[in-house]
Amino acid sequence: MAESTTADAPAKAATGGNILQVRNLEAWYGESHILHGINFDVNAGEVVTLLGRNGAGKTTTLKSIMGIIGKRAGSVKFNNQEIIRTTSDRIARMGIAFCPEERGIFSSLDVRENLLLPPVVRPGGLPLEQIFDLFPNLKERLNSQGTKLSGGEQQMLAIARILRTGASFLMLDEPTEGLAPVIIQQIGHTIARLKKEGFTILLVEQNFRFASTVADRYYVVEHGKIIDGFANSELAANMDKLHTYLGV
Amino acid sequence: MQALYAQLLVGLINGSFYALLSLGLAVIFGMLNIINFAHGALYMMGAFVAYFLLSLGGINYWWALLFAPIIVGIFGMILERTMLQWLAGLDHLYGLLLTFGLALIIQGVFQNYFGSSGLPYSIPDALKGGMNLGFMYLPIYRGWVVVFSLVVCFATWYLIERTRLGAYLRAATENPTLVRAFGINVPRMITLTYGLGVGLAALAGVLSAPINQVRPLMGENVIIVVFAVVVIGGMGSIMGSIITGFALGVIEGLTKYFYPEASNTVVFVLMVLVLLVKPTGLTGRAA
DSSP, X not given: OOSOXXXXXXXXXXXXXXXXXXXXXXXXXXXXXXXXXXXXXEETTOEEEEEOOTTSSHHHHHHHHHTOSSEEEEEEEXXXXXXXXXXXXXXXXXXXXXXXXXXXXXXXXXXXXXXXXXXXXXXXXXXXXXXXXXXXXXXXXXXSBGGGSOHHHHHHHHHHHHHTTOOSEEEEEOTTTTOOHHHHHHHHHHHHHHHHTTOEEXXXXXXXXXXXXXXSEEEEEETTEEEEEEEGGGHHHHXXXXXXXXXX | OHHHHHHHHHHHHHHHHHHHHHHHHHHHHHHHOOOOTTHHHHHHHHHHHHHHHHHHHOOOXXXXXXXXXXXXXXXXXXXXXXXXXXXXXXXXXXXXXXXXXXXXXXXXXXXXXXXXXXXXXXXXXXXXXXXXXXXXXXXXXXXXXXXXXXXXXXXXXXXXXXXXXXXXHHHHHHOHHHHHHTTOOHXXXXXXXXXXHHHHHHHHHHHHHHHHOBOTTHHHHHHHHHHHHHHHHOTTOHHHHHHHHHHHHHHHHHHHHHOGGGTTTHHHHHHHHHHHHOTTOSSOOOO
């Protein structure tokens, strides 16, 4: 499938209306042209995963949607509202939350402060009790310095803090990177539960095995473009292609 | 012995000004990454605003404590919006040169209109006089300066270290891009932080006016010592700035008593020693 997966976005999960529409998205880091026209859609209530090799442009795609990249062009519509020129603080207040690859836990803040840092942008966020229910470890370590947590706990904290905000569209960048299998499993359960609660999730993953347990649909990113896309139900039929794309 | 206590008090008062000024510098450096060389000029402006409020508007000292920091803070925020914000992400040197230039311009303008001699600003009636503590005579105004500075310093520390707003500030110091992506208007927060830091300098200026008179170059004299305080305490450290400010004022006062010849240089000798042993300052982070 060519880069035009957009118009005929594959096997829509049919969970809800179109919530995110990305068209001809281009992005630059300084002089480096990273994204060369990304096109894809995300429907409300589904988990969509961007797959691709290192340096393909997956993280840059998320950052471009969030508005934290130096220069971007094209069109990003969230709930039919154009946000390509919107600043990241306003984008967040529209209901998009971002969990970065490096987790972004603040060392000068304790766990409680890290957890309560993102302001509530709209009603509907998870109450703290429910967050502690999802991540019991965090409750025990509320007074610890944020960066003193283990890698897994930091990842939980990074996800937990955006669940409070009321944002309904979550972008998770490689949430399983560098984590032990048991923690990866826990994060998988969390994502499945969030989906059940009605969150829409755009996931960037290199861990394809993990992605397959939670995703409704996949897009493959290569050289700053979407080169393919398919639904989870079409996964088996696309396995060979996928191995070629990802080099695994 | 009386002389020793008197010098200790002078040291505490100087320490109050050092603490307020270095605290403002620390807040600004932490958030904007700018070494604000205009701080002394803004301290002087605080004293001048108090003077103008009194002489032109009949507004007394107590109101000046409120209005002068607000007025100078707004002036600072205009400087930040129009000039300093464009230096974000550049080398420290650019901020230092720009603020140094601003200091020279501000001081030059005031010197042009008011010369170099001091303008009188009298102590408010409620704080005139003194009390005999038995071991020394304490002028009430000086005692007030020390106590009020301590209160302001710790209130600022509390704001930054113990409140939600302070958590935003600390987080934005570490990773402004991510904090903004959480929905916080970081550019506005940076402007307000600069206003807060500058307001603290102006407050020190108002406190200083009845003691040191109102002079266009009053900031130039004190700012060099304040920078030494900041370097010793650690650039960007809030508590470090407060403690070092008061401590160095006292050390300076004690030196005046025990070895007066060294009183003007003791702070700089300490600065050199601290830099040799701990280049980031006693409680600071690497720049």
